[in-house]
Amino acid sequence: MLRLLRQIARVGTITEELRESDAYERAGRELAAMINKRFAGSLAIREVDAGSCNGCELEIHATNNAFYDIERFGVHFTASPRFADMLLVTGPVSVNMKTALEMTYEATPDPKLVVAIGDCAVNCGVFGRDNYAIAGAVSDIIPVDVVVHGCPPTPTDIIRGILAAIDGMP
Template sequence: MWKILRQIARAGIPSEPPPFAAEAGEDAEIMHIRREILDILGQALAIREVDAGSCNGCELEVNALTNPYYNLEGLGIKFVASPRHADMLLVTGPVTRNMETALRRTYEATPEPRLVVAVGDCACDGGIFGESYASCGGVTKVVPVDVMVPGCPPAPLEIMRGILMAVRRRR
């Protein structure tokens, strides 16, 4: 145990460096998006995230939205477990044949006026998986989509822009 403690003392706590100064404009943009989302909503937005068969790259970026840097929870935007409590569906990945019925049922269980945001190239048009015996392709082939956020995977800021765009259309 002493050996491990000495190693920790020597190495310190490794962490990633803070964002570069070149990304300082990004901070201002994030703050602007936050303010606009709060102005439009005036209340909480509940999002149900559906993984329709992705490689989990987009899920990592969606998960980053809840960290202290992007802080969606602080805006009143939260992820919920039930589509019955959701205002928006955030769908990632190409829709696999096994998830087609589940996605359709999730969409139908979401109360009106519901919004659907397709996140990532795979959700937009099938991406590298395309349409095959195992995949229906993009989300639009199964449920109507309001906003598409392209990228493989898209950055958290792009996902925030997509959520804002969907909320603007709702207004």
């Protein structure tokens, strides 16, 4: 246990020069204020991979690492759509995932927000729309509030997308 504490002390708080992290921190602070105002300080997200190559999943994971730590702004990922305020959907929607995506959307209580993460979610990306196995982009299947481009988008882009979705709420 002592060695464990020593490692924690040795690594310390992860910081970096403001120039690089500035964009993220600013977006984060805005996000935290927005979540305080509109979601009583806590935004629950359900992530749905509707056909992604798993690259977007790696970057969504990264928003939870010590550099970004999205949870400090009041964002957390939930295991069930029943508790979710927002869906983050990745991938072109495969024919085999279409029903599951629709059911997840239905299971999410209103009002709900949907953010399409990554080029594939936005426009089917490299897999293409002219494809027997692709049902369409996310917005072809369920209503989408905000899209985030990138293959995959960076953690900073992802947090900006989440912010934009809340900002755009009526």
